[in-house]
Amino acid sequence: MLKKAFIVALSLALIVGSVFAADQKLIVIITPSHDNPFFKTEAVAADAAAKKLGYKTLVLSHDDDANKQDQEFDTAIASKAAAIILDNAGADATIAAVQKAKDAGIPSFLIDREINKTGVAVSQIVSNNYQGATLGGQRFVELMKESGKYVELVGKESDTNAGIRSKGYHEIIDQYSKLEMVERQSANWSQPEAYTKMESIIQAHPDIKGVICGNDTMAMGAIAALKAAGKGKVIVVGFDGSNDVRDSILAGDIKATVLQTCAYNAELAVAQADKFIKNGSTGKPEKQLTDCVLISPKNAKKLNNFVLSK
Numbered sequence: 354m355l356k357k358a359f360i361v362a363l364s365l366a367l368i369v370g371s372v373f374a375a376d377q378k379l380i381v382i383i384t385p386s387h388d389n390p391f392f393k394t395e396a397v398a399a400d401a402a403a404k405k406l407g408y409k410t411l412v413l414s415h416d417d418d419a420n421k422q423d424q425e426f427d428t429a430i431a432s433k434a435a436a437i438i439l440d441n442a443g444a445d446a447t448i449a450a451v452q453k454a455k456d457a458g459i460p461s462f463l464i465d466r467e468i469n470k471t472g473v474a475v476s477q478i479v480s481n482n483y484q485g486a487t488l489g490g491q492r493f494v495e496l497m498k499e500s501g502k503y504v505e506l507v508g509k510e511s512d513t514n515a516g517i518r519s520k521g522y523h524e525i526i527d528q529y530s531k532l533e534m535v536e537r538q539s540a541n542w543s544q545p546e547a548y549t550k551m552e553s554i555i556q557a558h559p560d561i562k563g564v565i566c567g568n569d570t571m572a573m574g575a576i577a578a579l580k581a582a583g584k585g586k587v588i589v590v591g592f593d594g595s596n597d598v599r600d601s602i603l604a605g606d607i608k609a610t611v612l613q614t615c616a617y618n619a620e621l622a623v624a625q626a627d628k629f630i631k632n633g634s635t636g637k638p639e640k641q642l643t644d645c646v647l648i649s650p651k652n653a654k655k656l657n658n659f660v661l662s663k
Contacts, residue, residue, distance in 0.1 A: 426454055
């Protein structure tokens with residue numbers, strides 16, 4: 354298995370090496386699947402920013418598979434990449450890969466998701482998920498009029514953001530004794546899984562009043578299941594700021610979401626990678642937070658591809 358992985362990595366490296374001139378520096382961009390518009394947006398933004406600065410790029414997806422991610426790091430190392438921009442496949446599972454790149458002299462710049470160790474990546478640039486979740490939680494409480502049964506759909510348990518968002522939601526919601534959480538289930542950031550989970554939850558708790566979700570993809574699955582069951586008036590709140598949820602908000606279905614500025618974070622990571630490559634330092638601390646913004650019917654029209662216009 355290891356031999357096969359090495360051959361795959363070496364083959365990709367040879368392809369990369371045959372395309373790029375010796376004096377052209379390469380930035381490798383690795384994210385989860387581009388089937389999710391959030392991850393596609395950050396990959397596209399990082400790719401454009403790197404090319405604008407004169408770098409060649411290699412854009413890869415690990416599909417939330419730590420083994421695949423490890424192979425892609427081998428490809429980056431064999432290709433003598435100047436830097437890696439990474440939205441990782443696990444807070445613990447990624448540490449060894451980032452360390453391996455560092456040992457090979459290749460700096461990593463993390464976006465969206467942190468890892469559970471400092472000192473191996475140069476930068477960890479993430480949205481302030483806790484701050485964003487408190488915004489979403491407060492809006493949820495207001496929409497629920499401070500009472501009623503509700504459900505929480507959380508993301509992958511291995512993803513640090515899933516726990517941080519849930520904690521932020523409950524920091525606000527748990528202050529209201531008349532709000533009762535009847536189910537808390539993981540739908541693993543997945544729209545189809547959220548749909549299936551909601552079908553079962555609706556049968557068990559037909560009187561739920563609200564659903565608060567750890568991301569927009571799950572929110573889209575939840576609202577679809579609720580509408581199919583004739584319960585489209587149930588309050589649904591998401592997190593991310595996708596165009597799909599923007600359109601749902603404007604249509605009066607999902608009630609709110611929280612915008613993460615993923616394109617900005619990706620561009621910032623590339624800018625810091627460029628500075629580090631040239632100067633050996635970013636001039637910034639490793640861990641950096643960017644604030645989130647509440648999206649409601651009032652400002653949804655200004656949102657496009659995770660960018661809120663002024």
